[in-house]
Amino acid sequence: MMFLQDLARHPFLQHAILAAVLASIPGGIVGSYIVTRRSTYIAGAISHCVLGGMGLSRYLQQVHGLAWLTPMTGAVLAAIIAAGIIAAVMQHGRERIDTVLSAIWAMGMAIGIVFIMATPGYSEDLMSYLFGNILMVGRGDLLLMGLLNLIVLGLVGLFYDPLLATSFNPQLARLRGLNVSLYEIVYLIITALTIVLLVRVVGIVLVIALLTLPAATAGYFVTRLSRMMMLATGFCLLFSVGGLVISYEPEWPAGATIILLSGLVYLGTATFHRLYKGSRTRES
């Protein structure tokens, strides 16, 4: 196979595989929270808002010479700010949350496009931000991804049980004296960090698919959240490496191939489940 031969030769392919691993671990874990908490729209708003951070930091880097302000750094900052705004509105605002999420979603993208267009040079950056480019992941990106992994894993390890309880039933958790708002913020922060990680691999537009499809597929096979996280991580890795391998020879876009593979497996699992296990319906 051409991919395997090239893998030994080209560091960029090795980086790509490593990026897939580093994205899959938090992707499966946080994706399981997103799916079970039914908060895909929150993840969507944060991921699209990330474009604003990337575009602005690229502009400042190119035009004003702020070398340290890489698009990845900008992405992290934008995701955290978006998560902060969402947390504030959810906990203190009286606005309809989906309206606010739409505003964050659209404005983030608009800011991104304005600054990408204002930056001299090729605007091909835009395509790689939107659809990702796992083959362009560099050593610095891998380091940042590793760091984000440690933060996400640390937070989930520390807060797994209260996060499970607050996700399952916030009222009951509050009765046990848990600070439900605090765990909501923890959840939003790990979601934001994970989105930044995944944007590098599949891009802003497709990140929602990689966060939800592996976890949703895993959900058909498990009865515990921890198992769902492990299986979702496995699926996430399988889809991203599988998509990479499939796309390599025909030179398809890797991100899109990863998503198509995830979607097909998810739809196949859902259909199979419906046809063969549909009779055993769960009462609510």
Next chain:
Amino acid sequence: MTDEPTTDPLIVVHDLCFGYTASEVLHNVSFEIGEGDLVGIVGPNGGGKTTLLYLLLGLIKPKFGTVNIAGRPPREVRDRIGYVPQHLHFDPRFPVTALDVVNMGHLRGGRFGRFKRKEKDAARSALDQVGLADRQNQAFADLSGGERQRVMIARALVSQPSILFLDEPTANVDAQAEHALYELFHELNRSMTILLVSHNLTVVTKYVRHVLCVNRTACIHPISDMMSSTIKEAYGGELALLLHHVGSPITDVSRAMQSGHAAIHESSEGTGTP
């Protein structure tokens, strides 16, 4: 059976008034409950039973009056209270097992890290106590209504509370399961004070020591009063009266109830104040 508490009362409610809006759901409620008691809370729908439990848990604050549990405000002693809510709204697709739900009873503010072996063992023995030891790894959503209710009771028991509040614990279970649950409450009552809301007066009177009637106001009666035929008749008559007055303004119902209670108090020479 001794009906009167021998020690200081554990729960003291004094002149309590509460309303979610300007109109009051509970008005001038005063009663005391002794340690080790098993109290059935009865009354019509919308009479304030659940609201009273919320006040006892410190989830809402009284407009007037005080609630004290072991001499302290409820919020401060919530660790000692186990609570089983009436309806559990949950996502049936959420991946949790029965044991996971029971383990959630261990949580409290400021607690981090994973559950210890000792806590997991406590959760298993709580499930055993409610007769579900063999269902610990079942998906919570796949359990029957009665089994889920027992899981919720195990969840409340796991933190070893000294007081247990149950809101309509037998609302979704069949008669046989209901009987088993009351046997369980009777057993648990050896080590803890129990307050349970119920709509089924016949079952309640078989097991509890006191009955707390709640309908805008509240009165507590020892079960021995309920058993004497005259009072039983008076109470039965009053219940019928309440049902007939469901459509009328709450003050009328309350007044009717108080006059019903007056009969009880006259013949028992007053154990609670209306």
